[in-house]
Amino acid sequence: MHIQEMAFMLVAVIFLFVLVGLFVVAIIFSNIRVEADKIAMDKTLSAIKNLANSPEFYCVGSKPNCVDSDKAMALISNKNYQKFWPFSRLEILKSSAFKKKESEMILCTMQNYPNCDRILIYKKNINNKVSTSSYIGLCRNELEKNYNYQKCEIAKLIAETELIETKT
């Protein structure tokens, strides 16, 4: 009879520990994964946000999160900036490109600007990379009825970073 009681006791204790274990694992996984994703996202986004507010990009009047597309166009042919920023690719997607495939997007050149979808500032050929993006206001000077004004639209600033592989 004592053996039977002991067996019952053991089963019950194991059952209890399994339940507690499940409970703890569920809490740990749900919180840590969400927190890790959030921290990683915030970190990369703040890097892009700093970029949008840098002198090379910011708009007249230093509006927050605003990129001057005329300045961005001037950077296209400037190779010095490829070493200046820690990104392997830097580009701006205008709102007209949001629902288009990459092959359908019109790349901006001095000839077709501003009637284009994508301002590719520079791109290095790298295989192992991760890209992050942030919404920005993309502004340019526009002339209408002999009056100069700033026209802004929503765009995405996309930055690609090289992933450094750890050698074992």
Add this chain to the structure above:
Amino acid sequence: MIKNHKAQSETVGFVLIIIIVAVIMMIFLWFLFIGKPADIYTSADMSDLLTASMLYTTNCSTTFLPEYKSGRDLVRECYTNSGELCLDGRTVCQALNETIEETIRKVLDVSDVSVYKAFRVNISYYEKNSPNPKEEFFSTGQGSFANCTARYGGYDPINQPPGYIEIRLQVCKSRKEI
């Protein structure tokens, strides 16, 4: 026989306690995963979208063309003078509503079949140093916030002495991943 009966009663009692603990755990787990509403995450991405849509040049001008208002100008004017008209006859608040439609709904592609199934924008005026809104003067949105896997929120403050205007964006992420 009495000893045997006592042991049996103790075992039954113990099993009962285990069952009660298990049921409590199950209820706890149910609340943890299913029962509670989706968490609201403050998202830098949503705040950036909101800031960018406030920079957006609208097609509303209240003075002369081409002095078009930005989203931010329309928010201010919708608060201070909601009856003011754009040159095309719309009120500034109607123009603001259309601007939000134009920017947030289209950019996020809000619909029943996409990743984002609903969004809501609330704009309120706050007194300085007060955590509670004095007045919510504008709200718009689309879709239902039922069964969201997550809710993402962003905000953008505008200085409006003696207080400030706060624009809040809340987005409902659907269960469907596309």
